[in-house]
Amino acid sequence: MDAVECAKWRRRAERLEKLVEAGQALALVEATDELLPLLMRMAQDVTGATASSILLHDAARGVLRFTLAMNENTAGVQEVLRKNLELRLGQGLAGWVAEHREPVLVRDAHTDPRFFSSADKVTGFSTTSLLCVPILHEEELLGVAQVLNPKGRDSFADEDLDLLLSFAHLASVALVRSRLLESRLTELRMRAQFEAAANIQRHFLPPNPGNVGGCVIWGVTRPAAAVGGDLYDFIPLDDSSWLVCVADIAGKGLPAALLMAAMWARLRSLAAQRQEPVELLQALNRDALEVMRGELFATAVLARVWPRSGKVRLALAGHLPPLVFGPAGCAVISGLAGLPLGIEQDAEYQGRDLKLEPGDSLLLLTDGVTEARRADKAFFGMERVQKVAEQARAPWGPAVLGAVDAWLEGREAGDDVTAVEIRFLGDEG
C-alpha cells in the first residue's frame, strides 16, 4: 500500500470512528431541540464538510422546513436559514430528495439544475458541492440531511455519501425516539394538570359539619375520572337552618368539573339572598342556561334543613329523588317535580316539605350510585339502595357506598358517585 492509499484508509478509519461516536452520543440525548444541533455537528464531522443543514418533513403541510443550518463561518447565516425557508416536496435539491427518497451527490452545485439557489442568495453562502440524503423511518419520511462544501476538497465522493446514509439512519432512530419521549412527556404533563385540578376541586367541597344542633350532616363524592361533575355543598343560613345541595352535571372529566365550579360559586352567592329551595333552583336554572348554552344540563336536589325540629323543605331539578332511611325501612320521596337546570327558560319546580322522625336519615345521592354497573352489565339500581335499610344500620350513607363498592367488585365506577346524609337525632341531638 502506498502513502496515498494509506492516508485514504486512515481518513476512512477516522470517519468511521466518528460515526460510532455519533451513535453512542445520540443514544444519550432525549430532547429534540438538543438533538438537532448535535446531529448537524456530527454530520459535518463525519463527512468533513464545512456546513450542514437538516430539514424536517412537515407531513401535514407537505413541506420541508429548514430546521437547523450550521456552518463554521458566521452565526448570522444560521439564524436566517432557520426562520425563512420552506421547500415544497419536489422543490430544489432537498425537495427532490424528499420526493424521490433517494440520496444525491452533487459534485458541482452551479451546473446541477436541481440545486435551489435561493438559500445561497438569502444567506450569502456559496455552495459548491453538496450531499443530500433522506432521513427515513420505515415508510415515513422524517426529513432530509445535507452537508455542503468539503474541507480541502472540490467535491464530495461516493464514500462520503455512504457515511452520510449511515448517519441518516442513526438520525432517524434518534428522531423517532425523541418524538415518542415527547408525546409521553405531554401525557405526563397532562396527567399532572388533571391531578392539580382534582386537588383544587376537592377544596370546593365543604368539610363535614357533623352535628349542627340536632342533625348530623355528612357527604362524600368519588369522581370517576380525576376530576368530576358531581357537587355537594352545605351552607349554614342565618336562622340556623342549613341548605344542603347535591348536583350532577351531564358528563364527566374536566369540562363537567369546570361547569360545576361555576355552579358552586353561583349557588353560594345566590344563597346569601334566597333561601327557598324552589326559588334557588329557578335562579340557578337561569344561570345554567347562560353558561351551558343548551349543550349540557345539570340535575340538582336542594334541601333546607331545620336541625332542631327535623323539618326539611325540598325541591329538585331532574335529579334522583331523595330517600328517607329509618328503622321501618327506606322510602323514596315522591311529589317533587322539575326539569334539569339549563334546559327550559321558565322552568317550574314543585317542592314539598317533610318531617323526619328521630333516628331517620334523609339521603341525597347522584345517579352514579344507581347506575353503577357490575361486570355482567347489571345496574345497582334504586331497589338495592333501598335494601340497604334492611341490611345495615345508620349511618346509611357509608352503608350505601359500601354496598356499591361490593357490587362493583373492585371495578371502577363509570360515573361520579356522591352521597349526602342528614341524620336527625331528635331529642338526643
Next chain:
Amino acid sequence: MSEGWTWEEDCEHGAVSLSGEVDFSSSPEVRQLFMEFIEQTPGQLTVDLAGLTYMDSSGLAVLLDVRRRLKEKGRALILRQMTPAVEKIFRLTQVDRLFGL
C-alpha cells in the same frame, strides 16, 4: 367504557336510527352527526331508539340540544321506541314530558 354504537340515516324521510350504547366518550361524535343531519334535511326529525341499549346523561344532553335547535327552526323532534334502560333516564330527569312521552 361502553360498547360501540351505530348511526343509520335516511335523509329523504328525515329519519335516524341510533343503536348500541352512547356515553360521554361517544356523545360528541353523535352530536356532530346530528348537527350535520339537521343541516341536510328539512322538517321533522324522527329518531328510532329501538336498538339503543344504554345512554348516559351526556347522550341525553345531545338529544335535548337537538330538540332545542330544531325548535328554534320551527321543526319537531320525534323519538320512537325506547328500550327500558333508556326510558328510565328520560323518566328520572323528567324530560320525558318535553318529548311528549
